[in-house]
Amino acid sequence: MTVDLPPDDELRETLRGLSEAPGVGHPFGAAPGGTSWERVFRPLVAPLVEHSAEGDPIWLVPSGILHHVPLHAVGWRDSVTLCERNPVTVTPSATVTTRLLAPRRGAGGGSVPLVAGSDAERPLAHARTEVETAATALGADGERLVGERATKTAVLARIALGGMDIVHLACHGRFDAAAPLDSWIQPAPDPPAPGPSERLTARELCGLRLDVRLVTLGACERLVAHMSRRSPARHGAWRPPSP
Incomplete structure (x- = not known):
């Protein structure tokens, strides 16, 4: 199915209106001029x-400017909203989606949340709370690398030791559009610089x-991908088959 959208410049203007703080005459979710961002992306x-039942998991594979659009909302x-009707997962490419859906054999029995707390002058907001909460919920209180550790x-x-089931990273990160494999996350400094x-x-x-069941990452620019001029402008969605 093909869905026609306005040019990217118009979409950026719509998203700019979404990101601006609400003001008089501009309720949250409405772009300047009164055009609702939801109305633009609802198609x-x-x-x-239409092609899913309520509660079915939906996988979104956006490209280009759609990486910046909260389609689940x-x-x-x-x-x-879509995420109230269905569980929604967003992946940066169809390749990632395919690998995530592939059956995997079980790994270790321990859950290992890790937080990389970058430099003290620019700590990632709420990262420590995030990993502390995850560790408690997963019963992995003794498996935390927090802050300067x-x-x-x-x-x-710790990863080399193996025997873990879940790895969670919460840290600063940067996506490199020119060389995606050079994209990075920033662990704590050692030495402190x-x-x-x-x-x-x-x-x-x-x-x-x-060889783990799940790796999660909380970092800046974690879902950004790059559209080159040779890449077709395709946006995908996948509803996994029922078991």
Whole structure:
């Protein structure tokens, strides 16, 4: 199914209106001029609703500017959003989606949340609370690398030990559109002066043997991908088959 959208410049203006703080005459969710951002993107959500049952998991594979659109928050009827109707997962590429859906054998029995607490002058907001909460919920109170303990050396050493089921990383990150494998996350400094050598790159992560059930990442620009001129402008959605 093909859905025609306005040019990217118009979509950026719509998103700019969404990101601005609400003001007089501009309720939250309405772009300047009174055009609702939901109305603009609802045509993309409508087919998902049409071809799925309530409660079915939906996987979104956006591209280009759609990486910046909270499609899961689009209301489709009676102000009910897509994520209220269906569990929604967003992945940066169809390849990632395919790998995530592939059956995996069980790994270890321990859940290991990790937080990389970058430099003290720019701590990631709520990262410590995030990992503390996750550790408690997963029963992994003794498996936390928090703050200055979460150096690149310590993180890689713990991963190398294996025997874990879940790895959670919460840290600063940066996406490199020109060289995606050079994209990085920033563990805690060791010694205390963060630099390029202490960054953990996508290239390094891809070289690790991570036989785990789940890896989660809370970082800036974690769902951004790059559309080159040679890439077709395709946006996908996938509803996994019922078991």
